[in-house]
Amino acid sequence: MTSTRPQFPIEIGDLVARLADCAPQLARDLLPAGVRRGSEWCVAAADSPFGCSTSVHLAGNKAGIWGAWAASKGGDALELIAAIKCDGGKGEAIRWALDWLRIDPRERDQVAELRGAKNARSKATDEPNDEAKRNAAFRLWLAAAPLAPGSAAYDYLANTRGIDFAALGGVPRALRSFGALTNTEAGRPFPALIAAVFRRSRFLTIHRTWLERQSNGRVLKAPVAEPKKVFGPYKGGLIPLTRGASNLFIDRRLSPELFAGLTQDDRLFGDLAELAASSYRGRRFLRRVIRSMMDANSAGYAERIQLIEELVD
Secondary structure, eight states: OOOOOOOOOOOHHHHHHHHHHTHHHHHHHHOTTOEEETTEEEEOGGGOTTSSOEEEEOSGGGTTOEEEGGGTEEEOHHHHHHHHHSTTOHHHHHHHHHHHHTOOTTOHHHHHHHTTHHHHHHHHTOOOOHHHHHHHHHHHHHHSEEOOTTSHHHHIIIIISOOOTTTTTSSOTTEEEEEEEEETTTTEEEEEEEEEEEETTEEEEEEEEEEEEOTTSOEEEOSSSOOEEEESOOTTOBOOOOHHHHHHHHHTTOOHHHHHTSOSOHHHHHHHHHHHTTSHHHHHHHHHHHHHHHHHTOGGGHHHHHHHHHHHO
């Protein structure tokens, strides 16, 4: 009787991870009619085996993940193989994948090389922490140019959006401009408006708006599905656009009582207080506002007093 060589056990997670590492080539082989757009392989509905537009992530921690959303189908790279090559059969898909990767399950060394691929990939694709994202966002903001007439970003705000910079006390320093910033969805650069996002006077991240100047000179948002994106975490953040409004109180030495009751909107009040607290003179003024609110002896000021105390400490 002829004996067969035993197969060594293979972890499905390791196999999926190895396929994810090869996502660009796998996507081309499985969906040859597709095209690369940024970090995705995209197939039009007419050329897709699922009868609807299909996309496959090619890089990062989503590499190999695919979706044919109109057909309610999607999954990892192994499930894509099963759907296209194996009529949904997982066992056959595993065999196809091993053959495509040139891994013989009977060869100990080849199987050993595959082991641990899932953990290795997880470490390699770990997203940067919040601090790393914040630093990267700040570097990008610094690389942008101050907002100035003639730039797409300035013309978009002043002309298309009708923002009166004079009413804001000048062009907000939080806003900057990129002549060409790559948009991963489109796979090409567009002019962009870059806005710094702050929380309690601390830089958090940036908000990006990709733009496109039309043939008539008018500037509109770029023709992509998501022309506006935030880079990293931004909970509780704001874009300071009204520095001029808070400076009216500080520079003209208007009444702290007037500042305290300026608006019933606590969020707007907090925004103005944060802007004022970004300068030494502003913090001195806010201490006068605290005394004014304490003298008023109103329970409605309690939260505002606490907010300002945190800002000026």
